[in-house]
Amino acid sequence: MALTEQTRADAVELAGRYPQSRSALLPMLHLVQSAEGQVTPAGIALCAEVLDLTTAEVAAVATFYTMYKRHKVGRYHVGVCTNTLCAVLGGDAIWDALSQRLGVGHDEVTADGAISLERIECQAACTHAPVMTANWEFLDDMDVARALEVVEKLQAGEEVFSTRGPRIGTYEEIERQLAGFDDGLYGEGRTDEKMTAGLSYAQQHGMAAPAGPERSPLAKTEG
Numbered sequence: 641m642a643l644t645e646q647t648r649a650d651a652v653e654l655a656g657r658y659p660q661s662r663s664a665l666l667p668m669l670h671l672v673q674s675a676e677g678q679v680t681p682a683g684i685a686l687c688a689e690v691l692d693l694t695t696a697e698v699a700a701v702a703t704f705y706t707m708y709k710r711h712k713v714g715r716y717h718v719g720v721c722t723n724t725l726c727a728v729l730g731g732d733a734i735w736d737a738l739s740q741r742l743g744v745g746h747d748e749v750t751a752d753g754a755i756s757l758e759r760i761e762c763q764a765a766c767t768h769a770p771v772m773t774a775n776w777e778f779l780d781d782m783d784v785a786r787a788l789e790v791v792e793k794l795q796a797g798e799e800v801f802s803t804r805g806p807r808i809g810t811y812e813e814i815e816r817q818l819a820g821f822d823d824g825l826y827g828e829g830r831t832d833e834k835m836t837a838g839l840s841y842a843q844q845h846g847m848a849a850p851a852g853p854e855r856s857p858l859a860k861t862e863g
């Protein structure tokens with residue numbers, strides 16, 4: 641994997657999608673990860689050049705957010721939510737079981753490069769705790785046995801589907817999707833009554849958010 645002329649062309653396309661090109665930095669860093677499996681110095685230089693930023697500015701962003709990796713992760717990057725709700729409902733036990741089975745700890749990769757493991761923060765999916773992710777696709781309502789099954793299948797190269805629908809792609813595939821390029825899976829996700837409980841309640845009781853102030857779509861770029 642490496643940065644190619646196509647990567648550069650894609651980066652230029654991303655820059656053109658925003659009124660201020662620097663707004664493309666976050667998706668562009670995902671694009672770099674889709675090409676190199678991590679954010680490398682070369683990837684930082686590419687972003688800086690296309691967006692007319694300094695490499696220090698790009699590096700500051702890339703080192704701030706935990707979704708940007710400065711070292712290779714696995715083909716499947718597995719997250720286990722160990723924040724309070726998930727932890728008490730089984731997240732801690734899932735983490736212990738996966739870490740022991742795979743022989744890796746937080747932010748480490750298995751020797752075969754197949755799986756990396758990360759303790760992740762609340763995914764705003766507490767209705768389906770305990771929650772795991774695989775390349776940021778949700779795996780809801782997990783338990784130790786199901787978590788081990790998922791990871792063993794991923795490690796063996798078998799197809800695994802998110803509990804919310806789509807096939808779980810490789811890290812590079814999902815990073816390209818996160819950069820904003822269509823992977824054809826749009827529409828395969830699904831919600832359930834737990835996820836939309838607030839919306840249903842509001843609709844049943846005639847509740848709506850107050851209208852916001854009218855403003856130009858370009859207001860933030862003016863002045």
Ligand code: FES
Pocket residue numbers: 721722723724725726727761762763764765766769770771
């Ligand atoms: S605490 Fe795990 S998704 Fe919220």
